[in-house]
Amino acid sequence: MADLDLVDFAVDYAREKGASYAEARYEHQIEEQFILKNSVLDALYHGEDSGIGVRVLAKGGLGFAATNAMTRTDVKALVEDAVKIAKAAHRKDPISFAPEEPVVTNWSVPQRKKLSDVPVEDKIEEILHVDREVMALKFKLVARYFQQANKQIDKYFVNSEGSKIRSFSPRVRMFYFLTLQHNGSAEQTSQNYGWSGGWEAMDELRMRERVIEEAKSMQNSLEHGKKSPEGKMDLVAGPQVTGIASHESCGHPTEADRVLGREASQAGKSFITPASVGQRVGSPVVNVCDDPTMEHGIAYYAYDDEGVKARRRYLYKEGIINEFLQNRETAAILGTRSNGAARATTYNVEAIVRMANTFVEPKDWGVDEMVEGVKFGVYMKSFMEWNIDDKRYNGKYVGREAYLIENGKVTTPVRKTVIELTTPTFWGAVDAVGKDLEIFHAGFCGKSDPGQALDAALGGPTMRLRNVYLR
Amino acid sequence: MEDYAERIVGRAIDLGCQDAVADVSVNRSYQIRFAQNQIVISNRWRETTASAFLVYKKRVVASDIKDFTRLDAQVDNLVKIAKASQENPDYGGIAKGPFKYDRLSVDKKIVDLSDGYDHVDAAVNGALEEGAKECAGSFWKYDEEHYLRTSNGVNAYDHRANLYLSIRALVSLESSGHAVACATKLSQFDPEKAGHKAGKIAALAKSPKSGEAGKFDIIFDPLIFGSLIDQVGGHAGAWTVMAGLSPFAKKVGKRIASEAVTLIDDGSADSIGRKRFDAEGVPTKRNVVVQKGILKTYLHNTSTAKKFKAKTTGNAGLVSPDTHAMVCKPGDWTRDEIFEECKDGLWLTNTWYTRYQSYVTGDFSTIPRDGIFRIKKGEVVGTWKDIRLTDNLINVWKSVEGLSKNVDQVQWWGEVYVPTFAPYALARKIGITRSAE
Numbered sequence: 028m029a030d031l032d033l034v035d036f037a038v039d040y041a042r043e044k045g046a047s048y049a050e051a052r053y054e055h056q057i058e059e060q061f062i063l064k065n066s067v068l069d070a071l072y073h074g075e076d077s078g079i080g081v082r083v084l085a086k087g088g089l090g091f092a093a094t095n096a097m098t099r100t101d102v103k104a105l106v107e108d109a110v111k112i113a114k115a116a117h118r119k120d121p122i123s124f125a126p127e128e129p130v131v132t133n134w135s136v137p138q139r140k141k142l143s144d145v146p147v148e149d150k151i152e153e154i155l156h157v158d159r160e161v162m163a164l165k166f167k168l169v170a171r172y173f174q175q176a177n178k179q180i181d182k183y184f185v186n187s188e189g190s191k192i193r194s195f196s197p198r199v200r201m202f203y204f205l206t207l208q209h210n211g212s213a214e215q216t217s218q219n220y221g222w223s224g225g226w227e228a229m230d231e232l233r234m235r236e237r238v239i240e241e242a243k244s245m246q247n248s249l250e251h252g253k254k255s256p257e258g259k260m261d262l263v264a265g266p267q268v269t270g271i272a273s274h275e276s277c278g279h280p281t282e283a284d285r286v287l288g289r290e291a292s293q294a295g296k297s298f299i300t301p302a303s304v305g306q307r308v309g310s311p312v313v314n315v316c317d318d319p320t321m322e323h324g325i326a327y328y329a330y331d332d333e334g335v336k337a338r339r340r341y342l343y344k345e346g347i348i349n350e351f352l353q354n355r356e357t358a359a360i361l362g363t364r365s366n367g368a369a370r371a372t373t374y375n376v377e378a379i380v381r382m383a384n385t386f387v388e389p390k391d392w393g394v395d396e397m398v399e400g401v402k403f404g405v406y407m408k409s410f411m412e413w414n415i416d417d418k419r420y421n422g423k424y425v426g427r428e429a430y431l432i433e434n435g436k437v438t439t440p441v442r443k444t445v446i447e448l449t450t451p452t453f454w455g456a457v458d459a460v461g462k463d464l465e466i467f468h469a470g471f472c473g474k475s476d477p478g479q480a481l482d483a484a485l486g487g488p489t490m491r492l493r494n495v496y497l498r
Numbered sequence: 499m500e501d502y503a504e505r506i507v508g509r510a511i512d513l514g515c516q517d518a519v520a521d522v523s524v525n526r527s528y529q530i531r532f533a534q535n536q537i538v539i540s541n542r543w544r545e546t547t548a549s550a551f552l553v554y555k556k557r558v559v560a561s562d563i564k565d566f567t568r569l570d571a572q573v574d575n576l577v578k579i580a581k582a583s584q585e586n587p588d589y590g591g592i593a594k595g596p597f598k599y600d601r602l603s604v605d606k607k608i609v610d611l612s613d614g615y616d617h618v619d620a621a622v623n624g625a626l627e628e629g630a631k632e633c634a635g636s637f638w639k640y641d642e643e644h645y646l647r648t649s650n651g652v653n654a655y656d657h658r659a660n661l662y663l664s665i666r667a668l669v670s671l672e673s674s675g676h677a678v679a680c681a682t683k684l685s686q687f688d689p690e691k692a693g694h695k696a697g698k699i700a701a702l703a704k705s706p707k708s709g710e711a712g713k714f715d716i717i718f719d720p721l722i723f724g725s726l727i728d729q730v731g732g733h734a735g736a737w738t739v740m741a742g743l744s745p746f747a748k749k750v751g752k753r754i755a756s757e758a759v760t761l762i763d764d765g766s767a768d769s770i771g772r773k774r775f776d777a778e779g780v781p782t783k784r785n786v787v788v789q790k791g792i793l794k795t796y797l798h799n800t801s802t803a804k805k806f807k808a809k810t811t812g813n814a815g816l817v818s819p820d821t822h823a824m825v826c827k828p829g830d831w832t833r834d835e836i837f838e839e840c841k842d843g844l845w846l847t848n849t850w851y852t853r854y855q856s857y858v859t860g861d862f863s864t865i866p867r868d869g870i871f872r873i874k875k876g877e878v879v880g881t882w883k884d885i886r887l888t889d890n891l892i893n894v895w896k897s898v899e900g901l902s903k904n905v906d907q908v909q910w911w912g913e914v915y916v917p918t919f920a921p922y923a924l925a926r927k928i929g930i931t932r933s934a935e
Contacts, residue, residue: 095545
């Protein structure tokens, strides 16, 4: 670790140079990735990313500068850069931050098995083991790509209002991509799971079982899958489908910076405006939350990258647009308080409004109960292709593992079921929400320029949608 | 910086590695982001990173090193990790140097440029003059030096500097246009032109109505066509093919596009992706990927080239091959002729969120954004919204009928990942879908 006094010095020096507000964030991230392609360990990546980012408000403008050279001379030059470019903005509407009380604290995520204690050989063996087991099924798995990735993130955040926060966040990911062929037809899957914590993730995430189950379902789909029916019918959406819809058509459109146009040129804007709070977008059984404090969700944090305490946010509550994701800048514009959604991927980029662990709040339905209530429809457990427009209104999710439901029973697999619906049509059709919450599907959420692909968990329970058009 | 690169390679070899590469890059880039016609933040970077690639008995380790006060200890740790790792039987070594490189030089006026506020103003004002109400985007001054050393005799230096501006102009939430400006010379940088183009599209895209599903002839503007070119370049990497992530497996020598289409990856040409060498130090060169519709080669590093019994194309990344800069060979149509030939179709200006149902078959969809125009007899007769291009990548490319004589250099946030020279294009009977009622 570098001399952390430099982080405090950066903030003091920025104030001395004329910043009305200053913050400095030092990060040291150890990252390792094990890349297994077709049973061969292609490469192992081990990197240590470290440095300091300084963000200042001066004359109503915002400046950010970053370096990995942790000397007093370099940090001084960095601060001078940040103050100079902030002052040069000449904004007609000065930027301000919503008020926050200073916080002095340390937080960390516990590890039952410390990542740093697990030998490289054991980590490699874990993915080799998964690969061996899936190959033992004797399916025609013509391409296999596994990536196991671990991060250990140390941060020290200081601001000119007196906040000083140290944190340690270990994270584990497992990604796999399989291509399975049968009788000249192919099925592909791409799955990503994540965990905040230590190497116990491998047991908790049950990766071996998941990969085996998935390969079996792919083979079943290729051997027995029928064309998916077209028309209006009921849909039972598994946790993975619920999760992606929560993220794409609820989390993103309620990001306040997007609502306010700050992301217009990149990730886009939103069909939601500040005046939309209180408007109906889903059925009364729909509560979509974003909660950084969800234990072991890959995006767990206790305080955000502006030093604001994290809490659960109800984005859609009983089907009504309820709350935006806010940082201090957006909160000031909208006359509210930050709800702790500011995050950055690394020290060298500004913290912006981000989702963390986004999910539909579970209720009390069992999956069997929901299926029993369907005369004819589709049970979509997972998806492959997906996308949504930049105002987050027209979403598409194409089934990977899906089955026909006939007279209350799950019957034959169906292939490539397409859900292509507007956001209100999708959420408005939900009539039942299950109790089987899963929060370990992990994504890399893309936003900002330079692009910040950030850890995000997407989850939820199984949900039932009535009378939606599928093809 | 040469010393750092030398030290990493030397120490790794001393510790028993057979191959070692170190690329020390010095980043002095600068960015201004704007939204609502005002600057929202300015960013400046002063960073030095050593990207290292070490191989011990075919055990491959890659890394990025940021803390140079612990350089030796980090190299020692990487070698220790390599020794504990597993052999990669597909590893085929790194290129044998030394090599000769073109004498590329950067525009000193770009290197000396201290800010970009005038360029942001020029772009925003251009868009506002066309009728836009709200502009957002980014101005970038990229300035990076690279010092490369390899254990196979490469000792190379490259300075890359260029300017880039991306602007989205909006008249309202659903009436918008997007354009970019790219230049390796300050005198050629024209953010005002980009602003005018984005503003014109936005103004023309007023009051869109929901589009319809079906098969349509499509005029692709260079920005969205750049995205489709990027899909070809990105999936032509040999590593991508081996991982099952490409529709081009076993298609070298076969038709993947219409005869009108020739696509080239060229890191040596004058573009904002220009670079002297790849990650192994191999000089970049012009590689024809698709010639008159036929896939000619995958993009290779030394290892994948050996696997495919080919020669490296000079596209090595740290682990797998990357594209540098794509070029679509211009056609012989004028822009007006392309529009005249579209009797009943659409003009798409931008897209995002391209995703695949199957990389093996190339079944995909992408969501047009910004101006979507209904074209009849070559004329704009209406504006659409809320549609999706849903088709197959190879089918789209086989459906390309005509390309314009003029190409624009484009690059954009994830969709056009590497700089790309793209023309206007006309493609026939492309699938369009939309959200169900």
